[in-house]
Amino acid sequence: MHCKVAEFTAHAGYQQVKTLMNMTPPLRDERATMNTSTTQRGALSIRNVTKIYDPEGVNVMAVDNCSMEIAAGEVCMIVGPSGCGKTTLLNAIAGFHSITHGEIFLDDALLCGPSKPKAEQAAERMVVFQHGALFPWKTLAENVAYGPTVQKTLRKKQALEKARDMLSESGLGNVVDKYPGEVSSGMARRAEIVRALINDPKVLLLDEPYRAMDALTKSIMHESLLETYDRTKVTIFFITHDLEEAIFLGDKVHVVTTRPCQLKKTVSVDIPRPRSYETQSSEQFRLLMDEVNEAVHEEAIKAFQAGEREMA
């Protein structure tokens, strides 16, 4: 019932904004214009985003009026209970599906908004998938070379050369010609990040990339990601429900509420970089853990009571 009403008003609002947009030139946002002055790129601005799924007439509000600011070159961790709408938010940024209401900006360009409910998929926003989506029929080098080849930024041969170099740089030099099915999940995931980075994206979108990994592999993946970040300073939008991971990797930890997803609390992590594994045992780390834990736990209980089914 509640959802129905919400959907109705959201839709009405959408129509209004749509007609408004048609009449008046779109308003420029101050924040977005501010960003253009700096050389850094990849600032994400999520404004009042609402997403309502409509499977068979049943409205599921996954994201409700959610706003978030992610500065250029920031590692932003999204933490929230399963099924709360984190993936939905990421999919909207990536352009895999439309949003019902609100707008998302990357730097000062509108990705999606009332005039354009679905963002275009583009190499400036690269996704690393939870289950890994390296093409199993291409070798690691071919996978990495794929982006520049189809975008025609490089010839196939040069792309392959660059792919090999980049893979070697990430310590995958001796498996470049193997198929994803032949290497460990850790290596595959690392190769997938290389496949994303070769396109020089503005934002890296990661959806629980290390969820299925054991703690030891995970710690290696973390160090490798941090090292990659220190090198590239690419903006990272990282979904997880592992709190230690969130604090260890992130500049900001955004705790979101249980479905529908809204920003509940933002915790800034002031641990200096480069970080190493020892940071995890520091007092500062423990205090941050407590702070995040408190916010998340509340939501976890709500989600549990709602019986939210976890989806990929």
Place this chain on the structure above:
Amino acid sequence: MATQYAGGTTGHRIEAPTGLALLIYRLKEALSTPKPYLMGFGVFLWLFTYWLLCEGLKLDRFDKIPGPVAIAKEWFSYEPFQGISFFTAEYYDHILASCRRIAIAFAIATGVGVPLGLFMGWSDKIRQYIFPILETLRPIPPLAWVPLAILMFPGFEAPVIFLATLASLFVTTLNTMLGVQSIDEEYFRAAGCLGSSKWDIFKNVVVPGALPYIFTGLQISIGVAWFSLVAAEMVSGDLGLGYLIVDAYMNNVTVPMVIGMITLGFVGWFTSVIVRVIGNRLMQWQVKELALQGR
């Protein structure tokens, strides 16, 4: 910093054997398991039962059927009593005729079925145009097409090839379509992120992603092609293994009949091995993945 963890030098490795050494190694491996002995014994047991029924005990109802010894004698004879042996040109004419028809039928079915299936799986619109008709035609048994085929096509050759093509076309098309539909959505998304055009996605995701299903389909399809070919040859034909079998039956010579059957078995098996080998060639990624899982 992180590089030191990457699968760098992890001690010494013994070189994997290649070429002849690999062959000998595999042979040794195989002979050290009970598998080849069991298989040999199984074949022997079947043959022995067959012999016992037809030639040893000469049971009632089995006495008209040629036994293994009679068949072997005839098959290897320079001057076969019943007209067909390894040393008669006629035998090879039949085999060649059938194989030629299969090759044509299978090529047409694959050449039409695979692209059709790919497009049907890829585009909802195309699927909606074609799928209902396909689903209605598919359950019609190939034999039911025989009269129509004879009316539609002139001569002996064309109707027979048409029938063989038809059955395998359905199998290939449907399996290919299922193959495309089985591809994980995330590969499409990943390809989209990476800046692919529609055509790039078709070449790099749709086709390779559907290959495993396509080749499973082709294996079945070549079997189905043989099935309908022989049926067609038995009804309307002038040559071919199916024709050899009915012709022998009509003329009351039973040995060529059985020789025809056994030959069909071997030739059919051989063609399906060819399809499998080609499939494995094209899907090295899958072969290697499965090998790691010990399959």
